[in-house]
Amino acid sequence: MLRLILLSLLLTAVVTGQKGRRERECSVIKAGYQFSFDLYNELASNNTGANIFFSPYSISTATSMLMLGTDGKTEIELRSFLRHGICNHESMRIHLANKYISKLIAEPVADMSLTVANRLFPDTKFNLYANYTQKSAEFYGSAVESIDFKGQHELSRKTINDWIAERTNDKIQNMLPAGSITPMTEIVLANAIYFKGTWKTKFNPRSTTDGLFHIDENTATFIPMMRTKAKFTYATNALFSIIEMPYIGDAASMVIVLPRDRFGLSSIEKMLDGNYLRALTQYGGKTEVSVTLPKFTMTFSANLEDTYQSMGVESIFSTGADFGRMTDSEDFFISNIRHKAFIEVNEEGTEAAAATTLTGARTLSRSPNFICDHPFIFYIVHKKTNVILFLGRYVTPTK
Template sequence: MGFIKSLSVTVLSIFLFFGCSSSTNFKVRSNEMLATSTPAIQQDREEFNEAVNNFSFRIFRKVWDSGHKENILISPLSISYALMMVLNGAERETSTAIKNCLGLSGFSTEEINREANSLSKLVFKPDSGVNIKLANSVWSLDEIDVEESFMRILDDYYKAESRQFRGNDPNLPSAINHWIEEKTDGMIKDMIDYVDPSIIMMLVNAISFDGLWSSSFDANNSIDAPFYISADKNRIVIMMRRTDETVIFNGDNLDIAEIPYGDGNFVLDIILPHKDTEIDKIIDILSVQTFNNWINNANPIQTELSIPRFKYGYKIELNKILSEMGMEIAFGGRADFSGISRGYPLSIDKVTHQAFIETTEKGTEAAAATVVGIKRTAFIPEERFVFNADHPFIYLIREKKSNTIIFVGLVTNPE
């Protein structure tokens, strides 16, 4: 790889807020945790973690493809945890659909719970200069008999706080919003504005991240400089600058800078297309395999690093995207969430996601929350084969075990 004299961010492509470092560091930390695991459990853990990352890139591409072409911010991990909680109430085809969407079809629900719990212990742990937190909660209508096993699993594996609400409670949105705001250190506000009367449960995940750069940017070196939104359009932004050793990848029509927080267990990876490469070309090839190849071939090099300050929020309803990813059955009358409650036909009402990020000379603050609403639904029976013997037919009477035919006949005019 040639010497990169200057890396100036002209297009800040994506920040998939996942809450862990590059795959190299991730494997090191995983191996520490897996030292006492059996080979089978270790293999499951590695496959699970890869599936979680694969989901991250797949859902990011779906958000991009849905027409969101400006600033995007999602926490795939927050979405994953919310859906994994919901999975514990899903049965039959609905369970299969959620697993397929998450890329976890090879895992039992019990295995998914185990690995989700292990991953949370790995990612959400103390780090010098980084404060990262995970919180889950389940809000249920007080008149619904929720399956005890469902609530027990959410407590055991996801540490989900349990709350109840009354039907048509006008204070419910503000109560959930207050919980989310508290768990995200005030970064996610007013996420819920209305709760439909058909809602019987809300499952909520919240993630917050506050990381100081391992090597901070000197604010005195920051300058006003153009950020090129397109070839013929730019705006003046505050560009943070520093010169030091930075892990860099250069190739495949892009550069990557890995900027560490705290002890280096968490990093910001900036994927910067070369100026003659459209960003959608990079998004098209973005996958676990390509990303791992890039960062595994990155090397530390003395770099003039320039990145903009940036701060923005983002909110999206994920029903259509998740349906396109295989979860359509979960949103309709054929959904089976009898693992939540057997007294009512239930389906997902909405999956809402909201995120926030601010990056300055000191570091990054980011947060995300995912809310899954479960509602009573009108039961739509599964599609049935229609057998209507209203015209001439042949018939047999037979003994099934030996398959012996005892009678055979033809009806052309029943009397």
């Protein structure tokens, strides 16, 4: 009897644990959808009339790695930025959910490449807590590669750029431009993601012909248009139609939201709810659809400091940031956040890559105040000979 009771308790604990993990994962996914479209709208408003393309996963993963090393107000801001306010879990449970999600993403699928890599690049003299590096490795698989920002900042920049290029199949080049790494740089947190998938239903290249693409009410141009016909998950309402086109293996798909009004994109952008779209594709029925899709290649890059700030993140950009779980380095702050992305869509499938870097730096030690608001003496010296060339005093303001 006792054994039966113990077995029953054990099974209950296992089921409860699995349920808790699913709930955490679900909450993080919901947050991810909300974050993705909130970030989309922010980038869209800053790039009026222009293409945008980015990896929400790359940005959120790099930011989560940073959040792992924060505490207090700084951690709260990053949680809010990533939209984790919709889940009431403590931060460590969010990192556990991220770990589980990344494990699923890493599972191999035939005819599809999907790799995500994270790395910490601290300066050789930067005091990075062992507990932080251990947890970063545990939750995000991020190795640590110490480099000499102080003595060889240009070589350090090349090392990071080469790492990103290698992990994105050379699609993301020169991620950190010249001058972006200085002797004041303390650490770079980097994420790289690469994807290549083959359409489950390919487009026949012989069906690709030039078609008219309407840019706005006054502008249209001919571009290569691919065509196919098959059963896809499809739904429509008064504002837009949505279609999901899977890649071989069904581990990934492209979802396209098409406004019903030819020039109605801007009117629906801010109304879009990522979790509503997710529901449409999860529960929508399969319908035979004739698809016409542009064949295109696109690149996009952005510095995201202003974007983070407009979405509520302030403290990481000042020396008042709380990185108490990462380092005891004083005057440490995030000086730059960069994102770069690439996509090519053709008859065979899709190739895409992106990278995100968060650069941490330090300021010079706070100096004593030196305010020349009363009479003073001054001189000019020739340094090599130590001869005073000019000498004087300043007692009263002159014109």
